[in-house]
Amino acid sequence: AQSVTQPDIHITVSEGASLELRCNYSYGATPYLFWYVQSPGQGLQLLLKYFSGDTLVQGIKGFEAEFKRSQSSFNLRKPSVHWSDAAEYFCAVGEDDYKLSFGAGTTVTVRA
Amino acid sequence: SAVISQKPSRDICQRGTSLTIQCQVDSQVTMMFWYRQQPGQSLTLIATANQGSEATYESGFVIDKFPISRPNLTFSTLTVSNMSPEDSSIYLCSVAGTSGQPSGTQYFGPGTRLTVL
Numbered sequence: 001a002q003s004v005t006q007p008d009i010h011i012t013v014s015e016g017a018s019l020e021l022r023c024n025y026s027y028g029a030t031p032y033l034f035w036y037v038q039s040p041g042q043g044l045q046l047l048l049k050y051f052s053g054d055t056l057v058q059g060i061k062g063f064e065a066e067f068k069r070s071q072s073s074f075n076l077r078k079p080s081v082h083w084s085d086a087a088e089y090f091c092a093v094g095e096d097d098y099k100l101s102f103g104a105g106t107t108v109t110v111r112a
Numbered sequence: 113s114a115v116i117s118q119k120p121s122r123d124i125c126q127r128g129t130s131l132t133i134q135c136q137v138d139s140q141v142t143m144m145f146w147y148r149q150q151p152g153q154s155l156t157l158i159a160t161a162n163q164g165s166e167a168t169y170e171s172g173f174v175i176d177k178f179p180i181s182r183p184n185l186t187f188s189t190l191t192v193s194n195m196s197p198e199d200s201s202i203y204l205c206s207v208a209g210t211s212g213q214p215s216g217t218q219y220f221g222p223g224t225r226l227t228v229l
Contacts, residue, residue, distance in 0.1 A: 033219075034217070036220070042222065042223070043220045043221055043222040043223045044155075044204065044206075044220040045220075046113070046217065046218075047218075049162070049217055054159045090154060090155070094216045098142075098143045098208045098209070098216060099144075099145075099157060100155075100206075102156075104152045104153075104154045105154050
């Protein structure tokens with residue numbers, strides 16, 4: 001069975017600083033990988049996804065993620081954080097039957 | 113991506129009652145799913161809603177408690193039956209297999225915030 005680990009429960013970052021959120025997965029085959037963001041009181045919005053090809057993936061809102069097979073990681077990055085990036089971030093792994101397994105989530109707080 | 117709506121957006125219910133949540137998509141989709149997000153927790157898949165047949169439930173979830181319908185390719189309902197305070201959660205609908213998108217990508221509705229007293 002696959003699993004997803006987000007080691008950081010909560011991260012605080014200053015506005016304008018860089019952000020990196022960690023995600024590690026356990027899966028036998030080449031996974032489908034996703035990052036979603038959930039703002040308070042909202043549903044989940046897809047930031048980016050990796051299926052195959054270029055291991056550096058660009059997403060919306062200035063986010064990018066890099067797939068590293070050797071480390072079983074799919075870390076999310078943003079060079080300069082805005083106050084509106086304060087939210088909960090979820091990493092997810094998909095299987096061929098479309099099902100997703102989610103990590104526990106990382107809460108990002110942005111300080112002025 | 114598909115536009116997904118859920119009704120109601122939130123509700124406060126008494127224990128022992130049932131609530132039906134609707135999920136509507138603006139285009140035909142291959143797959144529809146229902147998730148539960150308990151307070152401060154991540155998402156847990158309840159079931160896959162199958163068009164024209166019984167839903168496929170994940171371990172720990174049963175049809176008597178969470179009956180699901182999917183009469184067509186754009187609509188599904190989830191009922192939370194005989195509710196208790198432990199059912200207080202956000203319930204999210206998601207879809208996959210939308211036109212022009214990789215089939216493995218899921219898109220989520222805005223969620224239904226349920227509080228059971």
